[in-house]
Amino acid sequence: MFQIYLPVAEISVNLLVMLGLGATVGFLSGMFGVGGGFLLTPLLMFSGVPPAIAVATGANQIVATSVSGALAQWRRGNIDIKMGWVLIAGGVVGALAGTLLLKVLREAGQAGLIISLTYVLFLGVIGALMLVESLRAMRRARAGKPVRARRAAQHNWVHGLPFKMRFPDSRLYISAIPPLVIGAVVGLLAAFLGVGGGFIMVPAMIYLLRMPTNIVIGTSMFQIIFVTAVVTMLHATLNQTLDVVLAALLVLGGVIGGQFGVRAGQKLKGEQLRALLALMVLAVAIRLLFDLVLRPADLFSIAPIAAGA
Amino acid sequence: MRSALMIAALLLPLSPCLAQVAVTPEPAAPTEGVQSDISTREISIQSNFTGIEILIFGSVDYSTTPEPEKAVHDVIMVVRGPSQPMVVRRKERVAGLWVNGEERVFPTVPGFYTVLSSRPFRAIASAETLKELGVGFTNINLGLDAAGDPIEQTFRSSLIRLKQRAGLFQEHDDGVTFIGRSLFRGTVALPVNVPVGLYVVDVYLFRDGELLSRNQSTLKVNKVGFERLVYLLAFRYPFLYGLIAVLIAVAGGLVAWAVFRRE
Numbered sequence: 001m002f003q004i005y006l007p008v009a010e011i012s013v014n015l016l017v018m019l020g021l022g023a024t025v026g027f028l029s030g031m032f033g034v035g036g037g038f039l040l041t042p043l044l045m046f047s048g049v050p051p052a053i054a055v056a057t058g059a060n061q062i063v064a065t066s067v068s069g070a071l072a073q074w075r076r077g078n079i080d081i082k083m084g085w086v087l088i089a090g091g092v093v094g095a096l097a098g099t100l101l102l103k104v105l106r107e108a109g110q111a112g113l114i115i116s117l118t119y120v121l122f123l124g125v126i127g128a129l130m131l132v133e134s135l136r137a138m139r140r141a142r143a144g145k146p147v148r149a150r151r152a153a154q155h156n157w158v159h160g161l162p163f164k165m166r167f168p169d170s171r172l173y174i175s176a177i178p179p180l181v182i183g184a185v186v187g188l189l190a191a192f193l194g195v196g197g198g199f200i201m202v203p204a205m206i207y208l209l210r211m212p213t214n215i216v217i218g219t220s221m222f223q224i225i226f227v228t229a230v231v232t233m234l235h236a237t238l239n240q241t242l243d244v245v246l247a248a249l250l251v252l253g254g255v256i257g258g259q260f261g262v263r264a265g266q267k268l269k270g271e272q273l274r275a276l277l278a279l280m281v282l283a284v285a286i287r288l289l290f291d292l293v294l295r296p297a298d299l300f301s302i303a304p305i306a307a308g309a
Numbered sequence: 310m311r312s313a314l315m316i317a318a319l320l321l322p323l324s325p326c327l328a329q330v331a332v333t334p335e336p337a338a339p340t341e342g343v344q345s346d347i348s349t350r351e352i353s354i355q356s357n358f359t360g361i362e363i364l365i366f367g368s369v370d371y372s373t374t375p376e377p378e379k380a381v382h383d384v385i386m387v388v389r390g391p392s393q394p395m396v397v398r399r400k401e402r403v404a405g406l407w408v409n410g411e412e413r414v415f416p417t418v419p420g421f422y423t424v425l426s427s428r429p430f431r432a433i434a435s436a437e438t439l440k441e442l443g444v445g446f447t448n449i450n451l452g453l454d455a456a457g458d459p460i461e462q463t464f465r466s467s468l469i470r471l472k473q474r475a476g477l478f479q480e481h482d483d484g485v486t487f488i489g490r491s492l493f494r495g496t497v498a499l500p501v502n503v504p505v506g507l508y509v510v511d512v513y514l515f516r517d518g519e520l521l522s523r524n525q526s527t528l529k530v531n532k533v534g535f536e537r538l539v540y541l542l543a544f545r546y547p548f549l550y551g552l553i554a555v556l557i558a559v560a561g562g563l564v565a566w567a568v569f570r571r572e
Contacts, residue, residue, distance in 0.1 A: 003359060003501075004356065005354075005356065005358065005502075005536070007532075007536055007539045007540050007543065008539075008543050010502060011502075012502070060554050060555070060558050061558065063559060063562065064558040064561040064562040064565070065562065066562070067558070067562025067563060067566070068562040068563070068565040068566035068569075069562075071563070071566045071570075072566060072570065109396065109409040109412060110408070110409060112409075113406070113408055113409065117406075225559075229555045229558075232551055232555050232558070233548070233551040233552065234551075235551070236543070236547045236548070236550050236551030237547040237548050237551055240543060240547055242543070242551060242554055244539060244542075244543070244550065245539065247557065247558065248557055251558050254561070255561050255562065255564065256565075258565065259565065259569040292407060293405060293407070295402075295407065296400055296407055298471070299401075299407075300397060300398065300467035300470075300471060301397070301400070301409070302396070302397050302398075302471050302472070303395065303396050303398070304393055304394070304395050305393070305394040305395060305396055
């Protein structure tokens with residue numbers, strides 16, 4: 001009942017399970033205000049979707065999340081469009097590199113391993129940092145101390161670089177190199193891991209570029225729309241790993257789940273929310289690590305070879 | 310005389326006694342042959358496709374079987390789907406992690422392979438005949454002769470095991486049933502993941518280990534409707550396909566924003 005055959009992934013999945021997966025990740029991303037790609041791609045891999053297809057399809061789903069997020073931010077005037085385009089320019093280059101990297105690894109039969117390892121590394125580090133930070137914040141809140149104010153904007157090494165550009169919305173006059181590099185790193189991650197990359201971009205924009213915090217989220221979402229769209233196109237054309245049926249199910253589940261997540265998130269405290277998210281991120285990292293370390297049930301695997309390869 | 314024989318022939322199934330009388334005077338019996346066909350010539354895969362069972366049936370011309378219980382003939386049916394190159398990889402432990410290590414490429418792996426026989430096929434014909442006809446998992450031509458190399462043998466048997474687990478390779482020793490003296494049938498279950506393309510069904514007729522006759526028929530497996538559209542777009546027009554996927558996602562995001570926004 002409700003079994004649906006995914007034409008590109010070439011597996012049969014349960015319609016309700018995939019809708020539920022999209023809704024769960026949408027709910028979490030709405031609740032925590034994150035893209036959710038770093039949870040979606042591993043969860044798809046856990047449900048038997050081949051890693052390369054999980055990445056491409058995950059990236060496609062993030063287009064939807066970031067469109068609705070960016071629109072909400074745009075109406076509040078929270079997007080630095082000019083900065084966004086520079087980040088996108090870098091992102092497209094990174095996306096191309098990431099897609100080609102995945103193609104090479106896939107042909108060598110190592111895509112699953114490297115994707116999993118990169119996830120373990122990223123999720124492990126980010127989850128641990130978030131957990132420590134949120135626990136500290138909770139302890140401080142209990143002790144009644146005020147949360148430390150953000151340091152005033154200072155000039156750092158970033159401001160010494162050439163090719164300076166004016167970004168009026170961010171009230172910045174900085175070199176175009178750092179946003180291009182940040183964009184490229186995010187594009188690489190998007191293409192290789194099927195994530196939006198907001199978890200890297202937002203801190204980088206705040207601490208490296210010194211952008212005002214109120215426009216950071218909107219600008220990152222603006223960039224993510226275009227970069228994940230480009231990633232989707234690249235995977236569809238170069239790797240043929242995009243499954244549109246699966247993507248549509250995830251988009252549908254995701255937009256519904258997302259709205260309930262936003263409401264649920266408003267009822268929880270920030271530190272608790274972050275601690276909860278940190279625990280989830282760590283759980284996914286541990287599960288991925290286990291799959292790499294434990295002896296697999298079957299040592300052998302088979303894969304078709306593309307006629308062109 | 311002639312009309313009497315005809316009457317006897319008509320009565321043949323009814324009276325074994327008369328049949329004896331009628332058959333005896335016949336001059337040198339014509340050689341036995343086999344005819345066969347498939348219940349369907351074309352299978353259309355739609356999104357609600359969950360697998361299908363096909364019937365392969367046939368008859369033995371000029372059967373010499375004296376009575377249904379004492380069949381003298383054996384039938385082997387082989388169904389082969391379109392073949393493609395496949396790679397088999399073995400995981401090895403590297404620095405505590407299970408990593409794909411050694412691999413072997415088999416250039417012609419049938420996407421579907423099934424053997425049906427009226428009794429265990431190894432008892433029907435000699436090993437050489439079976440090998441020549443490509444009957445049985447061990448005799449499938451995968452385009453890589455692994456006979457001498459034990460490692461390649463392991464890869465070969467793993468490939469077959471994995472295909473078997475997916476329901477794409479099957480061996481059924483009692484898959485063919487005789488109905489009466491000359492009619493026979495066998496059913497093959499095509500699972501949900503059957504590859505598209507042209508399938509070839511070979512039916513072999515044996516008596517006392519000797520191949521008497523063979524017959525071939527074909528079956529087309531196609532994707533139709535939505536499935537075909539998606540498949541075509543994804544592999545022939547990937548740019549358009551990617552664009553559609555992006556548009557679906559953008560539309561999803563717009564709808565979500567429009568429906569749920571709160572000012």
